[in-house]
Amino acid sequence: MEKKRVGVLSLQGSFAEHMRSVFRSGGIPVRVTDSVSLDCADALIIPGGESTTLRYLLTQEGLKHSLEHRVRKGMPVYGTCAGAIVLAKSIAGEKSFMPLMNISVERNAYGAQLDSFEKDLSVKGFPKPVHAVFIRAPRIHAGVGVEVLAHAGKDVVLAREKNMLVSTFHPELTADLRIHQLFMRLMD
Amino acid sequence: MSVSSFTLKSGLAQMLKGGVIMDVVNASQARVAERAGAVAVMALERVPADIRAAGGVARMAAPRKIKEIQRVVSIPVMAKARIGHFAEAQVLEALKVDFIDESEVLTPADEEFHIDKTRFAVPFVCGAVDLGQALRRIHEGAAMIRTKGEAGTGNVVEAVRHIRAIQSEFLLLKKMSAKQLSAAAEEMGVPLNSVKSVRETGRLPVVNFAAGGIATPADASLVMQLGVEGVFVGSGIFKSSHPLKTAHAIVEATHYFDRPERVMKASEHMEEPMRGLEMGSLPIRLAKRGF
Secondary structure, three states: OOOOEEEEEOOOOOHHHHHHHHHHOOOEEEEEOOHHHHHOOOEEEEOOOOHHHHHHHHHHOOHHHHHHHHHHOOOOEEEEOHHHHHHEEEEOOEOOOOOOEEEEEEOOOOOOHHHOEEEEEOEOOOOOOEEEEEOOOOEEEEOOOOEEEEEEOOEEEEEEEOOEEEEOOOHHHOOOOHHHHHHHHOOO | OOOOOHHHHHHHHHHHOOOEEEEEOOHHHHHHHHHOOOOEEEEOOOOHHHHHHHOOOOOOOOHHHHHHHHHHOOOOEEEEEEOOOHHHHHHHHHOOOOEEEEEOOOOOOOOOOOOOHHHOOOOEEEEEOOHHHHHHHHHOOOOEEEEOOOOOOOOOHHHHHHHHHHHHHHHHHHHOOHHHHHHHHHHHOOOHHHHHHHHHHOOOOOEEEEOOOOOOHHHHHHHHHOOOOOEEEOHHHHOOOOHHHHHHHHHHHHHOOOOHHHHHHHHHOOOOOOOOOOHHHOOOOHHHOOO
16 A cells, blocks of 8 residues: 655644654655645644744745645645644634634633643544643634544544544654544545 | 643643744733744843843843733743742742743852752753753753853854754764763763663754854754754844844744745845854853853
8 A cells, every 4th residue: 555645734843743653653754844845745734833833934935825725625634732723713812824624712721831731531433542742732612514533521622524633632742643543544 | 739741841842843932021022022923932031132231130030021921922931040049930830931941141049959840840941051961951850951052142153062062972972882871971960861862862852942142044044954943032133123023034044944045035034133242252151150
């Protein structure tokens, strides 16, 4: 079987960790920094980082337009934390950026770094729990058509709509590859 | 307060990679920094260039100042505590800052001990001029390292020296025998295991940014090409003729450090950088503080 070429938006944030997880999951990580490199990828991961910085850079690079186009045409995309904010239909108190997925988000919803936490989650379809790392995480609310795959307490933390997957935690910071594998199955 | 796991502490540093952290002294500067694409701001009373000019004792910023900055930005807010001044750090933790910089830019409070950072839930970044300092700080619980450079000078030479010092020590470790390795660990005052793992990976176990003297887009590109994972810019932004333009330009150059045409464009977009200082003209070398 041909290896999957998974792009990782490599402007700012935890992109190196995502590339490592893609590689360990048997995919070919592709470093995406502009529209040309985006063309070389069959899917895209938008990493954790600072969403204000990511949004600023995506606009500067003209990448926003081609990315939006590709996702609308069905390219699988996975946003972690800041990446989820980038894809949300609405952002509390701010203008939405790339309103692709029917979720609304609250940035830094849990507070400061001191309120960051780790938690074991049960994920739909996974026999064993996932140890999840939440860092200055946003809170998401799923709209119509969005399938919720995991909760932490009452909060939705992993969700999917068609070709789009988002998590408010960081699977790239742990050695568990199951979330990346789940995403890569969207490419089949 | 429960001590949060090292994964959470170092994880926040991972999220900052590829970014620029900017020194700010008030809310309006913090807004400029966030608008320009900073990944975090460092709240302090005065930027290093002014600390240098003012002399006297430089301390942690006033809580009211830090709160004012926390109110206006959504990006992480860092603040500086004096070396060894764990009570200042406790105040900063109570303020819920996102990161504490135990910094040589402020006047040291303890000449023998750095802060025991394992006792805090908030992550720490610390300065280092060589591998020994970096590993000692990490052993004390630092979740991020920045090479010290020489703050407030607009002169990148010391930043380069410290980055290169750490890298040449990586190479030295690689060539060492087991016996030499334990001697090196003893000399650095760190456990043998941490030296061994550095030798294995050829890098520090935490995120490593550059600081101290970065004033232009090309400076940012230089240190990034030398291998650091992001930059701290102190006086370089708000001591330049047009802070917003400078901030934008340095953010651009940090993200596209390996694309000269982008660094060129970024350089075109800025006006006058801060005035720089020659190392020989300095009465106080901040990088010599700490041990």
